[in-house]
Amino acid sequence: MRGPASLQGRLSLWLTLGAVLLWAVAAAWTAVHLRHEMDEVFDSALEEAAQRLLPLAVRDIIAREKDDSPDQGVATLREHDEYFTYVVRDAEGQVLLRSHRADLGVFPPFSGMGFADTATHRVYSDAALRGTITISVAEPLAHRWDVAREALIGLALPLTLIVPASLFGVWAAVRAAMAPIRRFRAGIEARGGGDLSPIPAEGLPSELQPNARAVNLLLDRLRRALEAERSFTANSAHELRTPVAGALAQVQRLIVEAPDEDTRSRARQVEAALQRLARLSEKLMQLARAEGGRLQAEAPVDLAPILRMLVADMGRGDGHRIELTLPDAGVRASIDPDAFAILARNLIENALHHDAQDAPVQVSLSPKGVLRVVNTGPVVPADVLGRLARPFERGPTDAHGSGLGLAIVAAIAAGTGGRLDLISPATGRADGFEARFSMSRAEMR
Amino acid sequence: MRILLVEDDTILGAAVRDHITAEGHSADWVGRLDRAGEHLDAAPYDLILLDLMLPDGRGIPFLRALRRRGDVTPVIILTALDQISDRIEGLNAGADDYLTKPFDLAELSARLAAVARRYSGNPNPLVGLGELQVDLAARTVIRDGRRVDLTAREWALFEAFVQRPGQVISKTQLEDRLYAFGSEVESNAIEVHVSRLRKKLGAGAVETVRGVGYRLGDRR
Numbered sequence: 001m002r003g004p005a006s007l008q009g010r011l012s013l014w015l016t017l018g019a020v021l022l023w024a025v026a027a028a029w030t031a032v033h034l035r036h037e038m039d040e041v042f043d044s045a046l047e048e049a050a051q052r053l054l055p056l057a058v059r060d061i062i063a064r065e066k067d068d069s070p071d072q073g074v075a076t077l078r079e080h081d082e083y084f085t086y087v088v089r090d091a092e093g094q095v096l097l098r099s100h101r102a103d104l105g106v107f108p109p110f111s112g113m114g115f116a117d118t119a120t121h122r123v124y125s126d127a128a129l130r131g132t133i134t135i136s137v138a139e140p141l142a143h144r145w146d147v148a149r150e151a152l153i154g155l156a157l158p159l160t161l162i163v164p165a166s167l168f169g170v171w172a173a174v175r176a177a178m179a180p181i182r183r184f185r186a187g188i189e190a191r192g193g194g195d196l197s198p199i200p201a202e203g204l205p206s207e208l209q210p211n212a213r214a215v216n217l218l219l220d221r222l223r224r225a226l227e228a229e230r231s232f233t234a235n236s237a238h239e240l241r242t243p244v245a246g247a248l249a250q251v252q253r254l255i256v257e258a259p260d261e262d263t264r265s266r267a268r269q270v271e272a273a274l275q276r277l278a279r280l281s282e283k284l285m286q287l288a289r290a291e292g293g294r295l296q297a298e299a300p301v302d303l304a305p306i307l308r309m310l311v312a313d314m315g316r317g318d319g320h321r322i323e324l325t326l327p328d329a330g331v332r333a334s335i336d337p338d339a340f341a342i343l344a345r346n347l348i349e350n351a352l353h354h355d356a357q358d359a360p361v362q363v364s365l366s367p368k369g370v371l372r373v374v375n376t377g378p379v380v381p382a383d384v385l386g387r388l389a390r391p392f393e394r395g396p397t398d399a400h401g402s403g404l405g406l407a408i409v410a411a412i413a414a415g416t417g418g419r420l421d422l423i424s425p426a427t428g429r430a431d432g433f434e435a436r437f438s439m440s441r442a443e444m445r
Numbered sequence: 446m447r448i449l450l451v452e453d454d455t456i457l458g459a460a461v462r463d464h465i466t467a468e469g470h471s472a473d474w475v476g477r478l479d480r481a482g483e484h485l486d487a488a489p490y491d492l493i494l495l496d497l498m499l500p501d502g503r504g505i506p507f508l509r510a511l512r513r514r515g516d517v518t519p520v521i522i523l524t525a526l527d528q529i530s531d532r533i534e535g536l537n538a539g540a541d542d543y544l545t546k547p548f549d550l551a552e553l554s555a556r557l558a559a560v561a562r563r564y565s566g567n568p569n570p571l572v573g574l575g576e577l578q579v580d581l582a583a584r585t586v587i588r589d590g591r592r593v594d595l596t597a598r599e600w601a602l603f604e605a606f607v608q609r610p611g612q613v614i615s616k617t618q619l620e621d622r623l624y625a626f627g628s629e630v631e632s633n634a635i636e637v638h639v640s641r642l643r644k645k646l647g648a649g650a651v652e653t654v655r656g657v658g659y660r661l662g663d664r665r
Contacts, residue, residue, distance in 0.1 A: 234526065238498060241525035242454050245546035249460030252550045256467065278547045282527070306529055313532075341529035 007181075008174050015170040020163050027155040035148050042144060043115065046124045049084050050137040057088040057097050057135060058128050086137040096133065110134040117141075180204045184212060196223040197298075226294040233289050240281050248274045283404040286342050287391070290411035295339040302330035306337050307365055310344055314352075321352060325364035333369050333439050335416050343412045344371060346405040347435045351375035354433065369439035376432045380424035388422055406435075413437055446491035446561060446601070447622045450474040451481045452523065453499050457546070461494065461523075464550045465557070468584075469601030471625045477501045485511075488621055490518050491564075492557060497524040497535070505538045512539035519560045523548070558582055565608035572607055574661070577646060579607055586646065593645050598623060602638050606651060606661040615658035635659075 004010055087107050088097035095104065106121050116123045121138040128135075180203040187199040196219045201212035251271045258264040304326045311324045333340075344363075351361040355375040362374040380388075389410035392403040406422070413420040417440035426434035448465055452458040453476040462474045473488075475481050478501050484490075497504035508520055519541045524531070527545040535543050541560045544553060562568050562581055570582035578587040584600055586593045595603065605614060605622055616635050623638075624630045631637075639651050639659060649662040 234528070237527060238525040241527075241546040242457065245525070245548065246454050246456030246460065248547045249457050249464065249550055253460050253463050256464075274547070306533075309532065310529065337533075338528040338530050 008171070008178050011174045012167065012171040015174070016163070016167045019166045019170070020159070023159055023162060027152075027159070030155055031148070031152045034151050038144065038147060038151075042139065043122070043124070046084065046115075046122065046137055046139055050086070050124045050126045050135050053086055053088075053137070054126050054128050054133075054135045058133055061088070061096050061133065083143055084137050084139055086135060088133060088135045091132045091134075102138075106138050107136050110136065177205070181208060184208070188215070196220075196226070226292075229292045230289075230294055233285055233292065237282075237285050240285070241278075244274060244278045244281065248278065280404075283408065286346070286408045287404055287411060290339065290342065290408045290415060295336050295412055295415040297334050297336045300332040300334045301337050302332055303335070303337070303340055303365060303369075304330050306341055307344055307363070307371075310341055311348070311363060314345065314348055321355075321358065321360050322348060323360045323362045325362070327365065327367040329367060331365055331367060331369055335418075335439060339412050339416070343409050343437060344373075346409050347371070347373040347437070350405045350435065351433070371437040371439075372427075372434060373436075374426045374429075374432060374434045379431055380422075380433055385422045385424060389420065409435070409437065416440060446470045446557070446604075447489070447625075448472045448557070449481060449484055449490045449493045451478065451494065451499065451504070452476065452496045454496075460550070461553065464553070466625075467597055468554060469597030469599075469604075469623075470557075471601075471621070471623050471628070473625045478504070478507050481507070484626070485516070485518070488626070489618070491622065492560065493518055493520045494553075495520055495522050495540070497522060497526055497531075505534060508535075508538045508540060519564050521556055521560060523553075555582065558584075561604075561608060574607070577650070579603075581607065588646060595642075595645065599638055599642055599645070602635075603642055603646070603650075606659070610661050613654045613658045613660045618658070 004013060085099045085102035085106075087095050087099075087102050087104065089095050089110060093109055098104070106118060107123065108116060108118055110125055110127070113126050114124070116125065118138075120142070121140055122144070123136050123138045125134060125136045127133065184199060184201060184204055198216040198219060199212065201209065201216070204212050248271065251267050251274060254267045255264050255271065258267055307324065307326065311322050315322045348361060348363060351363075351373045352375070354377055355361060359376045362372070364372045366372075389406045391407040406420075410420050412418075419438040419440075421434075421436040421438070423434040423436060424432065426432035448470050450458060450462055450465070450472050452461065452474065455476075458474050458476065462472045465472045473484055473490075475484060476499070478499050481493075481495075485493075495504045495508060504522065504524070508522075511518070511520070520539065521542045521544060522535045522540045523544050523546060524535070525546045532543050532545075541563070542556050544556060558570070558581060559568070562570060570580055572579040572581065576589055579585075580587075581604065584604075586595060586603070601623055602619060605619065619635050620630055623634075639653075642651055643649075647662075652660050652662045654660060
């Protein structure tokens with residue numbers, strides 16, 4: 001049998017079982033002790049009865065011998081239930097006197113003074129006139145058992161009330177004691193994935209305080225590590241971008257100012273190389289960020305304006321090839337806005353790059369947090385689709401990209417618990433390519 | 446336009462300054478925010494190109510302070526911070542546009558022109574002036590179906606008039622626009638450029654308002 005999984009269940013079960021067991025042991029001990037005391041009381045009553053009856057019987061018999069009357073019975077006032085029955089016998093075992101209900105079968109032959117047990121009765125025997133007259137008083141054992149049973153029932157009866165009452169009491173007490181633990185757990189559960197602030201541990205039992213401290217220390221370390229990583233990525237971005245920007249701008253000046261075509265064409269090659277370097281370093285930093293964590297925002301943000309700004313920005317360089325569809329209401333999610341922007345930018349860039357006819361790229365965000373980016377183009381074979389999200393993997397295309405865009409998107413999708421589906425042909429079309437990012441349920445709040 | 450360039454990287458700063466000067470704008474280049482503040486107090490600028498990470502502070506608080514003072518000079522941020530949250534912060538602080546490094550000088554020109562057009566009240570780059578068709582984005586003037594070649598200085602001067610149709614612009618304002626601090630300005634430089642413009646675009650292209658300055662010719 002499997003016990004309950006929760007601490008509360010286990011404590012309730014074992015404490016109740018313990019209380020019941022203790023009560024049962026106490027009741028049993030009391031019953032045994034009571035039985036012993038009862039036996040003493042009953043025995044002494046039996047002995048007392050015999051010793052009171054015997055002189056009376058003796059006098060009665062002596063008187064009878066003088067009168068020589070043959071009456072053997074004792075006149076009884078009225079019929080009644082007898083617990084005790086007795087017989088008075090002479091030395092030969094002849095019955096001289098007996099109580100009116102005495103069953104001669106239950107009395108064993110006189111074998112000496114004192115107590116004797118038969119199968120059904122407890123018998124006390126005594127003798128007078130040097131053993132010529134004996135008396136035996138019998139009490140049915142069933143009577144004693146009845147009394148003992150009643151006492152036992154009296155002791156056991158509370159048990160039927162105590163078991164449910166103690167089960168409830170223990171459960172309630174344990175539950176009350178567990179309340180701070182439940183609050184602590186709720187505190188952990190309530191926060192989004194990006195919230196790394198300490199969890200309040202007030203009122204937590206002292207046994208669990210070290211655990212709470214450890215959790216909060218861990219959260220703090222995690223937060224600092226993620227912040228350090230983030231600022232490192234941001235700083236390296238700055239440190240790397242500025243010299244590249246300077247070199248690119250200078251070489252572009254050079255192209256304008258160069259005196260001859262030969263120099264210009266060389267400068268153009270340097271420009272192209274610098275632009276490739278800039279793109280690649282940007283993608284590598286994005287990938288580092290995507291794989292590094294801190295992909296969840298502390299609080300949910302509306303993604304619609306971010307997407308709008310991104311599309312406005314990207315649309316400027318590339319004509320107006322992006323068709324954006326946004327829901328009327330905002331789409332709030334706890335994905336980090338920068339991570340979402342990197343993801344969306346890569347999907348849109350990818351679509352713009354690989355669009356066959358320079359047709360508009362469709363970008364849409366559903367209220368449930370599904371981002372779809374669709375472009376036209378030949379159907380991408382299924383085996384290629386499966387490999388596309390790996391770093392430096394490219395589809396069958398002449399377009400030159402870094403080969404990292406979809407890997408970055410996949411890393412962000414994995415890091416936020418979202419889902420990336422690459423579909424070709426696009427949904428509802430015979431051709432084209434569709435990238436679909438579905439945010440995890442936990443992200444949508 | 447007279448542009449204040451705030452950029453601490455000397456290689457990038459020099460290239461950007463040369464580029465905007467070659468396009469006919471006047472550029473003052475500083476590498477620190479305190480110097481930028483001094484320049485803004487000393488001269489009117491048509492536009493500020495602002496880097497965000499400077500040796501004596503960050504550009505965003507500087508921009509906020511500028512806007513709090515009521516300064517409406519257009520600002521384009523030039524920065525290596527490429528995250529969308531940085532961009533939102535920059536635009537919310539009062540920037541007009543945001544360009545991340547590394548950028549193409551051609552893109553910088555396009556954004557400068559776009560911001561300038563928005564400030565002139567007409568975002569449409571195509572302006573028709575009688576027999577002249579002006580494309581502010583492509584920096585071309587077509588006269589009677591033929592393209593007129595203007596030098597960078599001449600274009601900068603003409604653009605100033607086109608962006609403020611009907612307004613009279615003083616000679617000093619034009620000199621500020623065309624020449625950076627410390628550059629040698631010959632006393633009759635503006636008159637020389639205006640007369641060349643009239644020669645290329647027609648005598649009525651620029652009117653002289655005696656004692657005050659110049660304005661776009663009334664060609665209706």
